[in-house]
Amino acid sequence: MKTLKSIFRFYINGSIHVALAICALVQVTFMKYGISDQYTFLLFSFLGAITAYNFVKYSKVSKLYHKRLTKSMKGIRVLTILSCSSFIYLSFRVSINTWIYMAPFIALTVLYVVPVFPNKKNLRSLAGVKIFIIGMVWAGMTVLVPLVHVKGNLNLNFLIEMIQRFLFIVVMMLPFEVRDLQYDDVALETIPQKIGVTRTKLFGSILLVIFLLLTAVKDELLSSIEILSTILITTISLFFLWGTDKKQSEYYCSFWVESIPIMWLIILVILESLFS
Known part of the structure; x- marks a missing residue:
């Protein structure tokens, strides 16, 4: 059990886990764009x-305490080096x-960590912008970049998908901000710090309603699979958002909340197998 x-x-x-998400x-x-067999890009x-993510989380730790790293941290360092090396190798198979x-x-991502702003600040330490930066990066890397890679059509539907993905990620970050409420510096001005936990959940709920309603704005005939999957993932996201508290289990956010994108994919796979 201890080994597990x-x-x-x-x-x-x-x-x-977050990489799988x-x-x-x-x-x-x-899947939404009917694109298949992109295993190399998924691995990339x-x-x-x-x-x-390991650069963001551990770069300072590795630099300052490399001589005293725990066994776990040494393993994470090896994992990161191997992942980075493999990423560089696969990068030659990605277009300019x-x-x-x-x-x-x-x-x-680099500016999120590296202190290049006045008073040695990085993007992570700037008041009120943290989750919106993460939202932009995730939306760009999971919608824009994959479609550019396959030379997809960047039309109105793409723009709506980008906005939806940004809203989805921002909502997924709110439980983390609630969790960290007791630890975050007040200067960060996170959403729970500014408006409280209950209003943060209401704010996230509004964003999820917008996320859901934007599906109807897409200019092409939507499949029942996309409509149903969007409704289901919105419901699941609401459940985890309202289940968030300042005192939560150790892995509520880092495992369960970060599993929501994986749940979304599973829902799509199941629905496609049922209706296709």
Whole structure:
């Protein structure tokens, strides 16, 4: 049992779970646009996500305490190095055009950590912008970049999908902000700090309603699969949003909330098998 717990912690702390969530959203995009057999790009996204997230979470720790790293942290460092090396190798199979569209989101990820602003601030420490930056990066990397990679049509439907994905990610970040309420510096001015926990849940609920209603704005005939899957994932997201509290189980956010994109993909796969 102790070994299983250690493996699970490594799975979470090594950003493997969040990387799978990102891959799930990329695949959701591919399925919505009828695109198949993009396994190399999915692996590319998975490895890049592990590299980026571990860079954001652990770069300062590795730099300052590399001589005293725990066994787990050493494992995460090895995982990150291997993921980064494999990501670089696969990058040669991605077009220059794709990299051009990826560049702004990579820059935002770096600026999220590196203190380049006045008073040695990074984007993460700027008041009130944290979850919106994450929303932009996730939306760009799971909708825009995959469609550019396959030379998809960036039309009105694409724009709506980008807005929906941004809203979805912002809502997914709200439970994390509620969880961190007792630890975050007041200078961060997070949404729960500004309006309280209950109003944060109401704010997230409004965003989810907009997320759902935007489906009807798409200019092409929607399939019953997309409509039903959007309703289901909105319901699931509302359930986890309202289940959020300042005192929550250790893995409520880092496992269950981050599993919602994976649930979305599973819903789509099941619905396609039933109705196709």
